[in-house]
Each structure stands twice: as C-alpha cells, then as structure tokens.
Amino acid sequence: MTEMTGPVITQCPFCSVQCKAAVTIEPRQELRRSSEHGEATSHQVTEVKGWDNKASEGRICVKGLHAHQHAESTRRIMYPLIKKDGEFIRATWEETTNYIGKRIQAIQLKSGPDAIGVYGGGSLTNETAYLLGKFARALRTKYIDYNGRFCMSAAASAGAAVFGMDRGLTFPLADIEHAECIILAGTNIAECQPTLMPYFTRAQASGAQIIVIDPRRTSTATIADLHLAVHPGTDLLLADGILKMMIEQGHIDKNFIEKRTRDYDELASYLDSLSIQDIAKTTGIDEEKIRRAAQMFGKAKTGMVLTARGVEQQTDGHLAVRHFINLLLATGNIGREGCGYGAVTGQGNGQGGREHGQKADQLPGYRSIENDEDRAYVASVWGVTPDQLPRKGVSAYEMMELIDKGSMEALFVMGSNPIVSNPNAVFVEEAMKNIPFLVVADMFLSETAQLADVVLPVTSYFENTGTLTNLEGRVLLREAAVSPPGECKQDWEILRELAIALDRGEHFDYSSSEEIFDELRLASRGGIADYYGITYDRLRKEEGIYWPCRSEDDAGSGRIFEERFAHSDGRAVFTFQQSDVRQERVTASYPLMLTNGRVLSHYLTGVQTRFSRTLLSRQVESYVEVHPETARHYRIEDQKWVKISSRYGAFQVRCRFNDQIRKDTLFVPMHWGGVQNVNRATRAELDPFCKMPGFKTTAVRIEQIT
Numbered sequence: 001m002t003e004m005t006g007p008v009i010t011q012c013p014f015c016s017v018q019c020k021a022a023v024t025i026e027p028r029q030e031l032r033r034s035s036e037h038g039e040a041t042s043h044q045v046t047e048v049k050g051w052d053n054k055a056s057e058g059r060i061c062v063k064g065l066h067a068h069q070h071a072e073s074t075r076r077i078m079y080p081l082i083k084k085d086g087e088f089i090r091a092t093w094e095e096t097t098n099y100i101g102k103r104i105q106a107i108q109l110k111s112g113p114d115a116i117g118v119y120g121g122g123s124l125t126n127e128t129a130y131l132l133g134k135f136a137r138a139l140r141t142k143y144i145d146y147n148g149r150f151c152m153s154a155a156a157s158a159g160a161a162v163f164g165m166d167r168g169l170t171f172p173l174a175d176i177e178h179a180e181c182i183i184l185a186g187t188n189i190a191e192c193q194p195t196l197m198p199y200f201t202r203a204q205a206s207g208a209q210i211i212v213i214d215p216r217r218t219s220t221a222t223i224a225d226l227h228l229a230v231h232p233g234t235d236l237l238l239a240d241g242i243l244k245m246m247i248e249q250g251h252i253d254k255n256f257i258e259k260r261t262r263d264y265d266e267l268a269s270y271l272d273s274l275s276i277q278d279i280a281k282t283t284g285i286d287e288e289k290i291r292r293a294a295q296m297f298g299k300a301k302t303g304m305v306l307t308a309r310g311v312e313q314q315t316d317g318h319l320a321v322r323h324f325i326n327l328l329l330a331t332g333n334i335g336r337e338g339c340g341y342g343a344v345t346g347q348g349n350g351q352g353g354r355e356h357g358q359k360a361d362q363l364p365g366y367r368s369i370e371n372d373e374d375r376a377y378v379a380s381v382w383g384v385t386p387d388q389l390p391r392k393g394v395s396a397y398e399m400m401e402l403i404d405k406g407s408m409e410a411l412f413v414m415g416s417n418p419i420v421s422n423p424n425a426v427f428v429e430e431a432m433k434n435i436p437f438l439v440v441a442d443m444f445l446s447e448t449a450q451l452a453d454v455v456l457p458v459t460s461y462f463e464n465t466g467t468l469t470n471l472e473g474r475v476l477l478r479e480a481a482v483s484p485p486g487e488c489k490q491d492w493e494i495l496r497e498l499a500i501a502l503d504r505g506e507h508f509d510y511s512s513s514e515e516i517f518d519e520l521r522l523a524s525r526g527g528i529a530d531y532y533g534i535t536y537d538r539l540r541k542e543e544g545i546y547w548p549c550r551s552e553d554d555a556g557s558g559r560i561f562e563e564r565f566a567h568s569d570g571r572a573v574f575t576f577q578q579s580d581v582r583q584e585r586v587t588a589s590y591p592l593m594l595t596n597g598r599v600l601s602h603y604l605t606g607v608q609t610r611f612s613r614t615l616l617s618r619q620v621e622s623y624v625e626v627h628p629e630t631a632r633h634y635r636i637e638d639q640k641w642v643k644i645s646s647r648y649g650a651f652q653v654r655c656r657f658n659d660q661i662r663k664d665t666l667f668v669p670m671h672w673g674g675v676q677n678v679n680r681a682t683r684a685e686l687d688p689f690c691k692m693p694g695f696k697t698t699a700v701r702i703e704q705i706t
C-alpha cells in the first residue's frame with residue numbers, strides 16, 4: 001500500500017467497543033534515533049479524532065487517542081530475532097522460518113504432534129484467529145488455546161448453556177437507553193469501555209435506575225442509584241438473594257416463564273432453601289439493600305443485566321453468570337427493546353476471537369471439535385479428512401502445566417503475554433523458562449518474548465488489515481493505514497510462511513486477508529456464528545454487520561432471542577445448582593481478599609500502553625488500593641511500598657489509601673510485569689465448567705517493606 005497524507009479512518013486496537021478514529025498522517029520530518037531492534041517509522045500521526053460510528057457515536061477515549069504512540073515507538077521489533085547464547089541476533093525471514101520449521105518438525109518427529117502448543121489472543125483479527133486455529137490443526141496438534149480463556153470463557157459458556165448460543169450482547173447498544181433498570185455486576189465500564197458511558201447516563205436521564213455491584217465504589221459506581229459493595233466472590237448468592245426477594249414481592253413474569261423457559265420449579269425450590277439472612281452475611285450486603293435492588297429491578301418494565309470479569313473471573317464464574325441471567329428469565333426481560341443480557345466483552349476482538357477456532361474445543365463458526373458433523377463440514381472446507389483433525393486440547397493455564405511437566409516441548413505464542421497474564425505467574429514463568437523451544441510473534445519484546453528462542457516482528461493495528469467483531473457481535477473492517485515498518489509482517493503472512501516451512505503450504509495459499517475472510521465465511525456457514533453473508537464489500541458500505549448473517553441479503557440483527565432461544569426446543573434454561581468448588585477463604589495467615597482489574601490509561605499486561613508516553617505518564621507504576629482503616633491495622637503508611645503475599649507467591653507495589661473500597665479487600669491493577677505483577681500471587685484453581693482461573697479472589701497478607 002502507498003503512504004498517504006491526510007486523514008485515514010482506523011479503529012482503536014484496545015477494547016471491545018472498537019471506536020473508529022480519523023487519523024492525520026504526515027511524512028516524518030526529522031529522523032529519530034533508532035533503538036537496538038528498531039528504527040523510526042517514516043510517517044507520523046499529527047492528529048487523532050473520534051470518527052462517527054454506531055457503537056462509540058464518534059467518541060474516543062484517552063487510550064484510543066494515543067494508540068498510535070506505541071505503533072510509532074522506536075522500541076518496536078522490526079526484524080526477526082533468533083536467540084544465540086542468550087542474545088537476540090537479527091536474522092532474515094527465510095533463515096528464521098526455516099529454523100522454526102526444522103525445530104518443530106524435529107520435536108514432532110521425536111515426541112509426536114501434540115508436543116507442540118499454540119497460544120493465541122483476542123486482539124488478533126478474525127482472519128488471524130481463524131488461521132491460527134487452522135494452523136494448529138494442520139500441524140495435527142490438539143493443543144491450541146488463547147487468552148480469551150481468562151477473559152470470556154465463563155460468560156461465553158454460560159450463554160451457551162442458558163440460551164444455546166453465546167453472543168456478548170443479546171441487544172444493540174441503542175437498546176440501553178430504553179431500559180428502566182440496569183444491573184452492572186463486576187463491570188467498570190467508565191474505565192474499561194469509557195465511550196459507552198453516555199448510553200447509561202442517557203438511560204438514567206430518561207428515568208432508568210442503575211445498580212452497580214462491585215467491592216469498590218468505582219467511577220462507574222459513582223453514577224449508580226444503588227451501589228452494592230459485595231464481598232468478592234459471592235455474586236452468585238447475591239443474584240439469588242435478589243431473585244428470592246423479587247419472587248416474594250410478586251415481580252415475576254409467569255407467562256414468559258411458562259412459554260419460553262425450562263426448569264423454573266427447580267429454581268423456585270432451590271431459592272426456597274436459601275435464607276436471606278445467610279445471603280446477607282456471606283455477601284456483606286444487608287437485607288434492606290438486597291430488598292431495594294429486588295424492588296428496583298422487579299418493578300421495572302424493561303431491564304438489563306451486564307456482567308464482566310468481576311463476576312466471571314471466579315472459580316464459580318460460569319454459574320454466577322447463569323444465576324444473574326435467572327433474573328432476566330424470571331422477569332421476561334430479554335428479547336424485547338430495552339431488555340437483555342450483556343457479557344461486556346474485553347479485548348478488541350474478544351468476540352470474534354472466541355468464535356473461529358483458536359479455542360481448544362472449537363472449530364470455525366462456533367462449531368465443536370468433538371461433534372462429528374462439525375468435523376466433517378470443516379474438514380471438507382479445508383480439504384482434509386475428518387480423522388486428520390485432532391480432538392480437543394486443554395485450556396491456556398493447563399498448557400502451562402503441560403510445559404512444566406515436560407510433555408509440551410514447544411510453544412508458539414501470537415498476540416499474548418502469558419507469563420504476566422496467567423495466574424500463579426511465578427510457576428508459569430519457571431515453566432516457560434524451561435520450555436525447549438519458544439516462538440513469540442509480537443510488536444515488542446514483552447516479558448514473554450524476552451524468554452523466546454525466536455521473536456517474529458508483527459504489524460500493529462495501524463499496518464494490518466482485517467475484521468474485528470465488537471462487543472455487540474457487529475463485524476467491522478479495519479484497513480491498514482500505513483505500510484509496515486522495517487520487516488514487520490501481518491500475522492496471517494507469518495502463518496503462511498511458517499506453514500510453507502512446515503510443508504503445509506498448500507492449505508495456506510492466501511494473498512490477502514480478504515481471501516482468508518472468504519474462506520472463514522464458508523467455514524462458518526451454517527454454524528452458530530455464521531459470517532457467510534458478510535463480505536469486505538458490504539463492510540465497506542454498511543460500516544458493520546451483526547452475526548449471524550446467513551446470506552448476502554441478510555441484514556443481521558442486533559436484538560436476538562425475540563421469538564425463541566437457540567436451544568432446539570427454543571427455550572432458555574434456569575440455573576439452580578451451586579458450585580461445588582471450595583471458594584477462596586481468608587485465614588489467620590492470609591486475612592485479606594485480593595482482587596484486581598484495570599485502570600483507564602493502561603491495557604492488559606501493559607505491553608502496548610507502556611510504550612505510549614502519554615498513557616504511561618498517567619500511571620507509571622502499579623499500586624494497591626487499601627482502605628485507610630485496614631492500613632492502620634496493618635501499620636502501613638500511604639505511598640509506601642508494600643509486599644503482598646499469598647500461598648502462591650508475592651509481589652510488591654506502592655500503597656494507595658482509598659476509603660471507597662471494602663475494608664476486607666485489596667485492589668491491584670493488572671498492567672505490570674516483574675515484581676509488580678499481581679499474578680505472582682493469584683491462585684491457580686480453575687472453574688470446572690470453563691477453566692476460567694479464580695483471578696479475582698486470592699487470600700493474602702500485606703506488609704510494609706522497610
């Protein structure tokens with residue numbers, strides 16, 4: 001592509017809103033000093049503005065405004081690097097792909113196809129996510145998974161179980177303004193999807209009431225009509241408490257329950273067996289507040305529930321989401337304007353990234369790798385026989401356990417920084433240090449890339465064409481704004497070159513991302529996430545198209561489940577079981593509950609935002625939020641460094657007093673690696689339904705470092 005001057009339309013690489021931006025690019029005037037592995041890009045961004053689109057309505061947040069800074073960073077990796085005697089040496093693409101090909105073939109010859117693992121991410125475009133899944137299966141390994149396991153797995157599996165399919169929002173964003181009551185549970189939209197906030201404040205202006213459930217009074221909670229500062233990890237019971245009281249108050253929709261759901265009687269007797277006093281005690285929310293929440297939600301003629309990682313990143317996250325969905329099913333608040341469930345998706349392509357096969361048990365179009373019909377269909381699209389497709393592998397964290405055991409001898413990472421983002425990070429880092437062969441495709445020498453044997457330089461969002469699916473299930477096309485710096489390649493080009501080096505080239509003969517998308521359309525055709533009717537041409541003309549979209553004249557639909565749910569009987573299922581996993585409890589040695597999450601100006605493990613000077617300068621180091629009374633009790637002073645330890649490990653951060661957090665809870669952002677990495681302390685237990693780690697609850701102790 002040619003370098004251009006003047007505004008081009010791009011899309012923010014960070015969160016799931018996928019705000020569009022108009023960016024002015026000019027040739028770079030002066031040459032900048034190049035770093036060890038990089039050189040200055042030939043262009044520079046001089047202005048960024050939000051660009052009108054249906055999700056962000058032209059708004060853009062501070063991360064989107066400054067995203068180009070990491071793309072322009074001189075710390076980008078610009079050439080392939082091969083580690084020799086502990087040092088990275090610049091290599092040509094040909095040398096590098098041949099080297100990877102030989103090593104992987106040797107390992108597979110010696111130890112079998114499953115000795116190789118593939119690890120993807122929700123920032124990758126649909127085309128890349130699809131191709132990565134195909135790549136792993138072409139190598140005949142069953143081991144592929146991705147960082148969405150830590151992100152969307154609880155909500156996605158809950159949606160599939162209750163409704164028969166998972167699409168983040170069951171409603172278009174425009175519906176929010178028509179809701180009379182909105183429950184925001186474990187979701188900090190003001191910092192994590194900031195450009196969506198006006199949807200909620202507009203709803204409020206027309207009379208809606210908002211209930212926020214969060215152990216902290218977050219910036220989202222500041223707009224709440226009712227804030228329930230729940231004890232971390234007890235959301236499932238809180239949802240039950242609210243529903244129990246709604247039933248007592250007579251706020252349920254018997255007609256809806258009868259016509260469109262299953263298992264209500266079991267739910268009702270389960271709720272009968274619970275005592276509201278016990279619920280109040282466990283959740284830390286007094287009865288009166290639970291009653292108020294029940295009244296607010298019960299009386300509303302339209303209502304929504306949105307959950308995010310606060311509820312979901314728990315060892316009972318899958319069930320907790322399902323118990324929240326009970327509230328909607330019992331009141332008939334789904335499939336109508338102003339109603340519905342929303343799993344607030346996280347990453348830029350957190351939605352599309354979970355549909356097309358980079359998950360251990362999945363094939364494109366949300367098909368199942370264990371279903372014979374699905375296998376046969378996808379095999380036919382790929383030109384292989386079904387028995388050539390591996391079966392399902394294991395989840396992301398479980399791959400780390402295989403590496404530790406020595407049974408996984410090589411890992412290919414594309415679009416993730418697992419040694420920072422996995423729970424129990426001390427263990428994970430040790431395992432990754434010992435893996436015989438590690439290849440990482442990234443823009444930067446992330447903590448994980450530093451451990452790699454080979455690093456492959458990839459394009460940033462600014463130089464990469466592909467589709468991404470936003471939190472509503474709306475597919476969007478993001479076209480490259482400039483050509484790649486140095487020798488960076490787009491992810492799909494890298495997968496093509498590697499496939500050639502591994503003698504699988506004939507299945508990867510693509511010359512553009514559009515060609516891959518056309519194959520994805522076919523592979524997803526007839527599946528749950530059906531993209532068949534979506535084309536690049538349509539996306540250029542129509543801005544964005546919701547899936548399922550089964551033909552080129554299908555307009556797609558923002559609101560789903562209007563008539564029926566996706567189970568074969570058309571009904572949704574009530575949930576009445578509790579988790580049998582032991583919940584994390586504080587003890588005398590670990591008396592506080594550690595939770596964690598995000599701040600506005602950083603993104604995930606911070607690899608990209610720490611390379612943006614403006615974003616970094618807003619928050620240069622991590623910290624822990626501690627209630628001043630708690631701090632006094634443990635003799636900790638404001639702004640001093642503290643050590644936080646769990647049964648798993650310890651990390652160090654600066655103390656920040658905050659009286660807007662529960663006294664029994666600590667909060668630490670997740671955006672830093674090394675000694676500040678909160679995951680050095682998080683626990684390794686997984687939710688048995690979806691293998692989501694219990695990130696958000698770890699019993700810890702805190703002490704000031706002297």
Ligand SMILES: Nc1nc2c(c(=O)[nH]1)N[C@H]1C(S)=C(S)[C@@H](COP(=O)(O)OP(=O)(O)OC[C@H]3O[C@@H](n4cnc5c(=O)[nH]c(N)nc54)[C@H](O)[C@@H]3O)O[C@H]1N2
Pocket residue numbers: 015016151185186187188189191192193213214215216218230231232233234235308309310311345346347595596597598599600601602603604667696
């Ligand atoms: N600025 C910014 N925005 C982002 C990201 C980012 O890194 N930075 N990441 C993106 C991604 S990938 C994701 S997944 C989303 C995440 O979006 P969110 O899930 O909204 O973000 P978190 O901060 O992880 O968690 C939300 C809230 O859960 C609360 N919480 C903790 N424990 C509990 C609990 O037990 N119960 C309840 N009810 N609440 C609890 C925390 O206090 C926090 O305020 O954000 C996306 N947007």
Ligand SMILES: Nc1nc2c(c(=O)[nH]1)N[C@H]1C(S)=C(S)[C@@H](COP(=O)(O)OP(=O)(O)OC[C@H]3O[C@@H](n4cnc5c(=O)[nH]c(N)nc54)[C@H](O)[C@@H]3O)O[C@H]1N2
Pocket residue numbers: 121122123124125147148150151152309313346347414415416417418420421422423441442443444446458459460461491596597603604605606607608670678679682695
């Ligand atoms: N304690 C705790 N841990 C958590 C969470 C939490 O709330 N608390 N949240 C979890 C969640 S929700 C998530 S999503 C994960 C995220 O965890 P990670 O996947 O580790 O997060 P990122 O920092 O986004 O890492 C992405 C890497 O890919 C690179 N990258 C970005 N775009 C591209 C691309 O297009 N191609 C390629 N090849 N590389 C790219 C970036 O430079 C970066 O190094 O963390 C999880 N870990």
Ligand code: SF4
Pocket residue numbers: 012013014015016017018019056060061062063064065192193194195196
């Ligand atoms: S981080 Fe999210 S809200 Fe902010 S500009 Fe990017 S896509 Fe929009």
Ligand SMILES: [Mo]
Pocket residue numbers: 150151152346347350
């Ligand atoms: Mo996420």
